Amino acid sequence: MLRYIFKRLIYILIALFIIVSATFFLMKLAPGSPFASERDFPAEIEAQLNAKYGLDNPWYIQYKDYLVDTISFDFGESMKYKGRSTNDIISESFPISLTLGIEAMILSIGLGVLLGVIAALYHNRWPDYLATTIAVLGISVPSFILAGLMQYFLAYKLGMFPVSGWKGFNYSILPALAIAITHAGFIAKLIRSSMLEQGNSDYVKMARAKGLGKWTTVFRHTLRNALLPVVTYLGPLTAGVVTGSFIVEQIFAIPGLGRHFVTSITNRDYTVIMGTTVFYSIILLFAVLIVDILYSVIDPRIKLKGAKK
Amino acid sequence: MTKKLLEVNDLKINFKTYAGVVQAVRGVSFELYEGETLAIVGESGSGKSVTSNAIMKLIPQPPGVYAGGQIVLEGRDLIPLSEKEMSKVRGNDIAMIFQDPMTALNPTMRVGRQITEVILKHKKISSSEAKDRALKLLELVGIPMPEKRFRQYPHEFSGGMRQRVVIAIALAADPKLLIADEPTTALDVTIQAQILELMKDIQKKSKTSIIFITHDLGVVANVADRVAVMYAGQIVEYGTVNDIFYNPKHPYTWGLLGSMPDLKNNVKEELRTIPGSPPDLIHPPQGDAFAPRNEFAMAIDYEMEPPMFQVSETHYAKTWLLHPDAPKIPIPEEIARRIEGYLKEEQDDGK
DSSP: OHHHHHHHHHHHHHHHHHHHHHHHHHHHHSSOOTTTTSSOOOHHHHHHHHHHTTTTSOHHHHHHHHHHHHHTTOOOBOSSSTTOBHHHHHHHHHHHHHHHHHHHHHHHHHHHHHHHHHHHHTTTSHHHHHHHHHHHHHHHSOHHHHHHHHIIIIIIISOSSOSSOOSSHHHHHHHHHHHHHHHHHHHHHHHHHHHHHHHTSHHHHHHHHTTOOHHHHIIIIIHHHHTHHHHHHHHHHHHHHHHHHHHHHHHTTOOOHHHHHHHHHHTTOHHHHHHHHHHHHHHHHHHHHHHHHHHHHHOTTOOOTTOOO | OOOEEEEEEEEEEEEEETTEEEEEEEEEEEEEETTOEEEEEOOTTSSHHHHHHHHTTOSOTTTEEEEEEEEEETTEESTTOOHHHHHHHBTTTEEEEOSOHHHHSOTTSOHHHHHHHHHHHHSOOOHHHHHHHHHHHHHHTTOSSHHHHHTSOGGGSOHHHHHHHHHHHHHTTOOSEEEEESTTTTSOHHHHHHHHHHHHHHHHHHOOEEEEEESOHHHHHHHOSEEEEEETTEEEEEEEHHHHHHSOOSHHHHHHHHTSOOOSSOOOOOOOOOOSOOOOSSSOOSSOTTGGGOTTOOGGGGTSOOOOEEOSSSOEEOOGGGSTTSOOOOOOHHHHHHHHHHHHHHHHHTO
């Protein structure tokens, strides 16, 4: 197991290197500079600014500098917001995104599993149709439309939740829901079909023949096997929750990391682009690793390659 | 005289499908005594598995419908019982051995827990006592190193070993009736023999009654006390093993016996089959369901369903050929030759 994790860590490092390089060259290829949007500088001042941030060096020196910065996790000062380091920006806004992300994950898995189990247990009866309809609506309605609708009806008309901002738990419910519902719909569909498939299998019939009740059978036998495809989906789910939050954070005016990820690109804020990209990549790569490990925990038939028994 | 354990009276099971109502079981009756083995034989779709599932009330409803009859276990009819009452019967009074051991065990649960689960459900004992019992069961069904095996997952077992585990699970709560639904079909021949021996052994020790569903007549001869031959959802011939093998009366039973290769008489013949295919049970035919495939069919077979004629005290058959007015049709020569072979073998064995 340890050997397997070690191997995977090395892969993660390689992946990170490729991501950092690709981001760097894409950044360089994109026209414009961090200072292009401001008032016209005299040429000398721009040259000074470039010199200060090391942008006058040839590309390979800059590339080397970036790699060294990345390895030491010191991404430097933002080129746009004077006096604020990239690390500060991340450490300030990431906890907000993380809270939102975790809430959204819990909601989507909880809602999805609940809907899916109900749909499978009441197969082809009205709870099934209701749950399936909710799931399909959730999948097909984009999160930003849902966010707007919820803001209008639940927050503005009914006043149940605050419309926007980030001042406490109340503020997080609507955005988390907006992110979660698409994924909840997807998970519900997955759970429903795999529950139905497992429900027809012999070992479920065997569990019934043992005299176990309907719910004991579901929770002890069917659900665990039905969860496997959902675990596979957890990797993309993490990515989806993270990227989905860009738009939703914007709509609900949440000072999360997603905003910086987007604005830094339009601003050509090289240091912040680099910092956020590396940060997100690390999160995603580790999420995938954790999913793979989880998989072998849930299904004993899957032995991790290189792992000792 | 041994005690009567199970009595099935005129059991009828229907399935509602889009095409219409399938009458899968059309009035099946039989009795089972303590410590006895009843084999139900018949081709695919004859309703043998439906009958066995019906006794455990494992028929999904809908689409399944109990359209009539009684399943009396020790004087109590199971059909009106609620799910909750039924869950006390399943696993405890009646247990089931499934056909395919590769899929009958939960792949994500340790084998030990799958056994103790039943014990804890039906017996009021602590989990450590349950574990002891499970280990004893594993040993009983012939699994070496039970302590180690207890903590393993099903995928670490071979097919034969898994079937032993399935049997251990079935025996966990000391059931009075064991329903084995083709328990050896998915296994290779040497393992088949071992599993059959194991089941006979267990029956001797614990006096369990067994209902053995199979389409393998060789297995029937090996394990059964009584045989019920099923065709198109009905029992067409019912009797002791000797009745069925040495004195078969129904043309369908002749056909079944005839389609076993005759290895004893060294006669060169083509492998015989029963021509045609079973009838559509959405619209069961008028008269005898077997008539269109029966070379001895008479006019009445297409008009009226034959009743169960009694051949001897233990032997019944549902064919018009047994009516006093019917022409006497001798058993076909090939079948007679097979029966002679069986008799000779029995004499040689000195049974």
